[in-house]
Amino acid sequence: MLLLIVAAPVLLAIITLIKPHRVINDSALLVGAGIIALFSIGIWCGIFSPAGPRWLDNYFRLDAIGLLFLLIMAVVFLSAAIYSVYYHREQKTSPRRHSFYAASMLLFVAAMIGVILSNHLALLWVFIEATTLTSAVLINFEQKKSALEAAWKYIFICSVGIALAFVGIIILSMGAKSIGSLFFHDLYAGASQINPFWLKMSFAFILVGFGTKIGVAPIHAWLPDAHSEAPSPVSALLSGTLLNTAFLGLIRVQEILIQANLSSFSNSLIRFIGFLSLFISAVFMTNSKNYKRMLAYSSIENMGILFIGLTMGKTGLFAAMLHTGAHSFAKSALFLTSGNILHLTRSKEIAQVRGLLRREPLTGWLWIVAILVIAGLPPFPTFLSKFLLIKAFFESGMGWLVVPFFLFVLIVIFGMMRAAVSMVFADPDSHSHPTSPRLSFLAYLPQILLLVFLLSFGAAIPDKLVQLLSEAAKFLQ
């Protein structure tokens, strides 16, 4: 089954490249997303076995935390695939470019699946770099000057960052000579034999490298540009899945340090970067003039929250796992809705978008509800995750951290709400945009699905999900 999940997107990508046809492209994306969703849910429910073929078993494995990230990715990819159908109709993309888009997206997803399943540190690195390469062409898909600039910054900054992570991996293998392998299970088992000096140094490099991909401050420079210039379904995938998968890579490395009893060193670094990200996003959020960039800064903030959760013991990690899913769903819904807004107003400026509720009520409602989710209002899982995180602060004896945490999060929420309220509720200036065309139902369907998921999980989290989350959180011991 594992082999199928990895191979299906690659095969579909080849098919779209061989036969560039609108229907084939659309269905390749939908079928690919469907296969991944079906099989990851099947594995979750125990219908399929998570084991791969024997010869791949060392390289690719699916554990509980991987399954959680795979499920999140499946849902986000499915919604991006549905929205892409609408996007290409609206943009009237030529079949050839459309097939290029579909193939790149499928390969991008395949690379992310590779990251999730990798059981070898250097192989994980290979797949993270592959996600950079496949998504860079997607960011430049609209081929405008600004998109080209964003794609260049993205591919260059991330490639250099990831190269530094490779330096970290080499340093780690210097320190782990007695183990003689970079398979995660060997590294975990022999963590106490790794020379602590080299391990610490390699962690610093890997943190910078993977941190660049995760998009945490101060190495986030590419993120607002790339997220704002990419086509909306691509932005949704970038924010909802790419950042997560790189974060999973960091979690796997962090486990080595925990096994080697060096977690106090890594925790202090990760926590510092987490709070720095909160601070940076709070500063930039309040004066952001472009709503897609605003969402991108919110992604930096949420990655900061995940970083902080990672350092706060079991409860913190449980909160981080819950938050990962909730953030991915909500942020994807927001980015897809931003595609609607962009279609209606032809502008990414917050000041140019007014009175969405009157002009296009459904888009307006989707926007405001999704903003409330990301802000962490009570019925939604984001509230629960932030609440649990604060509980984790007190449990780990660092209750005073609540003060800066609250302060930064409040500033971010204030910035987002201020922009959202003016976009949704203010009176539209009727002369500039007289009428709004009605959008196809495909432009609403994925967001509605994502928000329904969030609402139902927030109202009553199913036991099976809690079980998966706590199993995932057990990964770090």
Place this chain on the structure above:
Amino acid sequence: MTDILIILFGTLMLYVFAASRIEAFIKTLSLQGLILFFLVVTDIRDMNWINSAFLVLETLVVKAIAIPWFLLRTIRRNEIGREVEPYISQFYSLMIASAIFIFAFVAAFWAARVEGDIKPLYFGVSISMIIASLFLIVTRKRIITHILCFMMLENGIFLLSLSVANEMPMLVNLGVLLDLFVAVFLLVIFFNKIQSLYDGSHIDVLTQLKD
């Protein structure tokens, strides 16, 4: 023999700092690839044949021939002016390069004393190469030089990985090479697009996106 090769490798880096022509830079990259090839060959007894064949292919074919040829073709096609155009003068560049060398070697010898089983020369040259490429990226105006510096960074990392006797599995080696190749290919494609969309190939033209 190995030591002489590594010293030559390091000297080439100093030459890059002093060189003012882009073509010279690319030829240096190719020479570095060749030196890496010789380093692999002198070291070949300890490896199994698949790995050594692969490393020979990677250094000789990809690093010494294919990528430099591809880059050279790009600059000739685009008729880019020949100067690298640094932000700071050649003299200060060289001073800083020396400082990087000193720092890297102090760090390498110190690490060798703490650790014992690392080779200070390998370690010092590769670390200084990595730091120096990052420094060059920051101080050069032309976008094409950024790609060249990225290649130099990769060469430094390759040297560092050679100093680890520990072999990576074949699958990983293949993946790393494929990533590198596609990365350079894409960077050049994007570079060509920037050339055609903007007038001028300075990094300063890319300042449209900001808050």
